Amino acid sequence: MHGLGNDFVVLDARTSALPTMTQGVARALADRRTGIGCDQLILLEPDDTHAFRMRIFNADGGEVEACGNASRAVALLHGAPVTIATGGGPITLEPTAGGARVDMGAPRFEWDAIPLAYPMDTFSMPVGWPMDNGALESPMAVNVGNPHVIFLVDDADAVPLDALGPVIEHDPLFPERVNVNVASLVAPDHLRLRVWERGAGLTRACGTGACATAVAAIRRGLVQSPVRVTLPGGDLDIAWAPGGTIMMSGPAAESFRGTFDWDEYA
Structure with a gap:
């Protein structure tokens, strides 16, 4: 699927x-x-x-x-x-x-719920990672069932996420590793998002990443709910109000069914 x-x-x-x-x-x-x-x-x-x-x-x-x-x-x-x-x-x-x-339930923002390695303001984290044209810095951290760090930037496509993603994922600041999101504003109800997913790498889409990023942008006052989040694979619709749970809507499909011999993979 x-x-x-x-x-x-x-x-x-x-x-x-x-x-x-x-x-x-x-x-x-x-x-x-x-x-x-x-x-x-x-x-x-x-x-x-x-x-x-x-x-x-x-x-x-x-x-x-x-x-x-x-x-x-x-x-x-x-x-x-x-x-x-x-x-x-x-x-x-x-x-x-x-x-x-x-x-998807309610987002968490406490540093130890992300979790981070030590106490820190998760609304605008005083950390950054260098890149050729500046730095990727001041992210927000959100737990939406799994840990995410979100960078709201001018141009999500300009960030070398294939290089920075694994560095941030494995940074000691994140004891359980972290999903890395870079997003840019398209309209007051529309974000463009790219995600480096822990354990999987660059992905065409990440539902929890879309949820975490929409929440971060709403908290920063950049967008209003509901938010359309455009990923390389397509769009998701995310609705959230502070104090509430996150509602995510989008497509899914079955590709094929089959069988395999478990012993060949054990």
């Missing part, structure tokens, strides 16, 4: 158990040359308190807490409104024509 080109292998173990997922198996399945190939592997499992649980493994095999695009794909697969468990907390999914609407 995919959401705006951010693609997933979805394994449905809600009613039929699968062997134990490991970092090695997830990484092997995600490999685009020798596996099935994906940005994230999604595992659906039974849950004691919600309809089911969605687990998310990045292409490097690491398990992460949230994925907005995968949430829309899972809503489409499930086919009915539902509240599910994720590592970042419960989320509510509702399929729509050609996609889904997802309540």
Whole structure:
């Protein structure tokens, strides 16, 4: 499945158990040359308190807490409104024509909720990273089930995100690593966004990144909700008011179904 080109292998173990997922198996399945190939592997499992649980493994095999695009794909697969468990907390999914609407929960701004390595103002962080034409600096940090740092810049396309993304992702300031977003203003209700996703690299789309970036721009007074966020793969619509939860709407699609021999990837 995919959401705006951010693609997933979805394994449905809600009613039929699968062997134990490991970092090695997830990484092997995600490999685009020798596996099935994906940005994230999604595992659906039974849950004691919600309809089911969605687990998310990045292409490097690491398990992460949230994925907005995968949430829309899972809503489409499930086919009915539902509240599910994720590592970042419960989320509510509702399929729509050609996609889904997802309540991603409330954003967090406390330094230890991001988390950061030490106390810091997350509204305008007093940090920066040099680049050839200046510096990428004064970002905002937001946790939307997973950690994001957002740079609001004049031209998102001018930032060498392929070079700076991994540097910022692995900076000691972010003990759980971080997703790196660079965004520029198109209109009072429209942002252009590029994302370096931890464990996956440059991505065509990132749902949680769109959520975090819209929240950051609303807090900075640059845009008003709802916000259209344009990523390389297409558009998402994000609505948020301070004190409330984030509503994300956008497309999702199934690409194909198939089978594989688990032992070949273990």
